[in-house]
Amino acid sequence: DTGVSQNPRHKITKRGQNVTFRCDPISEHNRLYWYRQTLGQGPEFLTYFQNEAQLEKSRLLSDRFSAERPKGSFSTLEIQRTEQGDSAMYLCASSPLRVSEAFFGQGTRLTVV
Amino acid sequence: GIQVEQSPPDLILQEGANSTLRCNFSDSVNNLQWFHQNPWGQLINLFYIPSGTKQNGRLSATTVATERYSLLYISSSQTTDSGVYFCAVEPQGGSEKLVFGKGTKLTVNP
Numbered sequence: 001d002t003g004v005s006q007n008p009r010h011k012i013t014k015r016g017q018n019v020t021f022r023c024d025p026i027s028e029h030n031r032l033y034w035y036r037q038t039l040g041q042g043p044e045f046l047t048y049f050q051n052e053a054q055l056e057k058s059r060l061l062s063d064r065f066s067a068e069r070p071k072g073s074f075s076t077l078e079i080q081r082t083e084q085g086d087s088a089m090y091l092c093a094s095s096p097l098r099v100s101e102a103f104f105g106q107g108t109r110l111t112v113v
Numbered sequence: 114g115i116q117v118e119q120s121p122p123d124l125i126l127q128e129g130a131n132s133t134l135r136c137n138f139s140d141s142v143n144n145l146q147w148f149h150q151n152p153w154g155q156l157i158n159l160f161y162i163p164s165g166t167k168q169n170g171r172l173s174a175t176t177v178a179t180e181r182y183s184l185l186y187i188s189s190s191q192t193t194d195s196g197v198y199f200c201a202v203e204p205q206g207g208s209e210k211l212v213f214g215k216g217t218k219l220t221v222n223p
Contacts, residue, residue: 031209035211041215042201042213043199045212058210089154091156093211101158104148104158106154
């Protein structure tokens with residue numbers, strides 16, 4: 001395992017459906033982050049885990065969004081009742097505890113039609 | 114919250130030219146990273162540079178934390194350098210998140 005892995009790479013869904021994305025961080029990294037990026041903008045922070053504890057959530061993370069990291073390894077991000085405004089690239093990153101240099105996965109591009 | 118401004122927003126170069134990208138931030142930071150976003154959307158780490166100067170091949174970066182700016186230098190640019198360059202900072206004050214600028218879109222023409 002040489003990097004952060006995200007699945008799926010692309011997801012097209014109909015408005016109102018639920019979607020779930022998975023992130024596998026670099027194996028020795030305790031910290032895991034989710035970001036969202038829309039066209040022409042820089043990534044925006046959504047949420048952050050240290051091991052299995054979710055320590056911070058952005059106001060961008062509405063009650064339709066939920067993230068988990070049940071065993072402190074992989075993480076999932078679920079969006080319920082998707083809306084067209086949820087269309088974006090969802091990026092996952094991980095970093096070790098002592099040095100907070102973040103490494104990003106390839107992202108999951110979500111299109112809500 | 115902290116503001117991160119990158120300039121210029123767009124830059125067009127001929128292959129072989131040199132360039133300097135700038136990142137200004139409005140408050141003290143713990144960390145600063147530079148990324149290159151490839152055409153497929155992945156963010157590639159260039160530098161982790163909360164202060165000082167680092168070099169990696171044709172790229173180098175300098176962060177002057179006391180004056181709240183960082184510079185990314187690209188020398189002898191190549192077409193493969195094209196893409197969007199992002200600066201991201203981790204604000205002081207306990208938050209572990211990165212705050213990104215809007216990026217500089219670089220186009221290197223052959």
